[in-house]
Amino acid sequence: MWVFNRPNTLLIIQLLFVMTAHLAVVQSYVCILKERPDPSRGGALRWSLPYKEICFCQGVVAPKNAQTCPRSEVEYEDGDLWFIDDPRLLVMRQNWEKDILDELMNRATYCAWASWGVWSTCSASCCGGKQYRTRTCPSTHCTGATSDTQTCNTQGCPAWTLWGAWGTCSASCCGEQSRTRTCLSCGDPSTGCVGAESDEQTCNTQECPAWTSWGAWATCSASCCGDQSRTRTCLSCGDPSTDCVGAESDEQTCNTQECPAWTLWGAWGTCSASCCGEQSRTRTCLSCGDPSTGCVGAESDEQTCNTQECPAWTSWGAWATCSASCCGDQSRTRTCLSCGEPSTDCVGAESDEQGCNTQECPAWTSWGAWGSCSASCCGEQSRTRRCLSCGDPSTGCVGAESDEQPCNTQECPAWTSWGAWATCSASCCGDQSRTRTCLSCGNPSTDCVGAESDEQGCNTQECPGMILRVNKLDVEN
Structure with a gap:
């Protein structure tokens, strides 16, 4: 808080206070410093602020003297006053600008977190x-x-768990069993523990004769189709014993791959054709009586047979690309050979054709000629076309099969048929009429010859009332 000498000119100091993340938020109030009566000092005029907390003030407005205050002074609802003799106030008469900055820092410390x-x-x-x-x-x-x-x-904090239970013994005598533990660090598997993860011990140590594993096979007795043997030892808990069941030695054949040989060639097979044919024969590779793949040479042999002139067609070649995307054609060819040489003596065609892309391919033919006009005036005529797919009738074309147009369109006035007779004008001795319309090519016209309306009598039977009236007149006369 700041207090100024009375002679000083009116100073309006707006202090913008930007707090860091750990400073308290200061409410945006502008405090007006003025002389007010202090109840605790018998009503004496003293410099004061309208708030008890300096943290509420964003700036300070000092009046020019005690008698005149700025018109912009705000009347605060908070009636509590804070007088300048508070120990936190800094009162200086000189170098006041520096003191204001110092007090700003003091206030920031007071209103913010430590x-x-x-x-x-x-x-x-x-x-x-x-x-x-x-x-x-x-x-x-x-x-x-x-x-x-x-x-x-x-x-991490690696440590072993307690040892698990011992596992099942590996044999009913002279066996072994193991147990394990787990290295954990903060509840997760770890490799940082010191020591072994597993532990073993002997079990079922009573007398237990058993064969050791077979030893290595001895050297083969021959370079091909030979024999070789291997041995094992009967032990009981590590000591020699004669109580094991089974043979002490084992034999097998060896070097069977080293002496493969072909059998004699078999007989020639049947000739493949009556002319320019081929025939084959085979032999078998054996080693020590068993089939082998180690022989050098071919397993089969071929020769020509029936070598007299024999023209024949080769197999048909592949079909050429289709000539159209629908309803197209394609061809293929073959060659006439006789014992591998070109020949002209084969019977049959050198090329072959077939339809391809035979899927539906509907299309309209061109329109036919217009038919005769239906009338000498105001008539109509039509023409047609056909829907074909690959030359055959089809219903897959889009559009109409027939087309119509007017013909002989010159003026052609004519009466329509007479309409129905109107209701009779009287129940006896009445009249009734009917009408017709003059049209030319469907439009009203005045060029027809004859009357537009026609009349006739109706209900022509006698009318009794009229007869009586006439008779009465006759009587009076």
């Missing part, structure tokens, strides 16, 4: 403990938490 304290000791030496720190606020205007927490000592 620095965080040091972190507490970690709650665990490994696998993630917790540690805490706190801070204080000299006023009630700081926002945020008074304490902070973080994890610490997150490094």
Whole structure:
């Protein structure tokens, strides 16, 4: 807070206070410094602010003297006053600009959080403990938490679990069994433990004669189709014994691949054709009486047979590309050979054709000629076309099969048929009429010859009332 000499000129100092993340938020109020009566000092005029907390003030407005105050002064609803003899106020008569800056720093410290304290000791030496720190606020205007927490000592902490139970004994006598344990760090598998993961011991140690594993095979007795042997030893818990069941030695044939040989050629097979044919024969590779693949040479042999002149067609070649995407044609060819040489003596055609892409391919033919006109005037005539697919009738074309147009369109007035007779005008001795219309090519016309209406008598029977009336007149006369 700042107080100025009365002679000073009116100073309006707007202090913009930008807080860091750990400073308290200051409300945007402009405080007016003026002389007000202090109830605690018998009503004496003293410099004061309208708020008890300096944290509410964003800037200070000082009046020129005690009698005159700026018109912009705001009447605050908060009636509590804060007088300048508060120990936190800084009163200086000279170098006031520097003092204002100093007081700004004092106020920031008072209205903001103090620095965080040091972190507490970690709650665990490994696998993630917790540690805490706190801070204080000299006023009630700081926002945020008074304490902070973080994890610490997150490094691994490997250790063996307890040994598991011993496993089943590997044999009913002179056997072995094992047990295991697991290395964990913070509950997860780890490789950081010191020591073995498994442990073994002997079990069922009573007398137990058994064969050792077979030894290596001895050298083969011959370079091909030979024999070789191997041996094993009967032991009981590590000592020689004669109580094992089975043979002490084993034999097998060896070097069977070293002496493969072909059998004699078999007989020639049947000739493949009556002329320019081929025939084959085979032999078998054996080694020590068993089939082998080690012989050198071919397993089969071929020769020509029936070599007299023999023209014949080769197999048909592949079909050529189709000539159209639908309803097309394609061809293929073959060659006449006689014992491998071109010949002209083959019977049959050298080329062959077939339809291809035979899927539906509908299309309209051209329109036919227009037919005769249906009338000498105001007539119609039609023409047709056909839908074909690959030359055959089809219903797959889009559009109409027939087309019509007017013909002989010259003026052609004519009466329509007479309409029905109208209702009779009387129940006896009445009249009724009918009409017709003059049209030319469907439009009204006045060029028809004859009358547009016609009349006739109706209900022609006698009318008794009229007869009586006439008779009465006759009587009077």
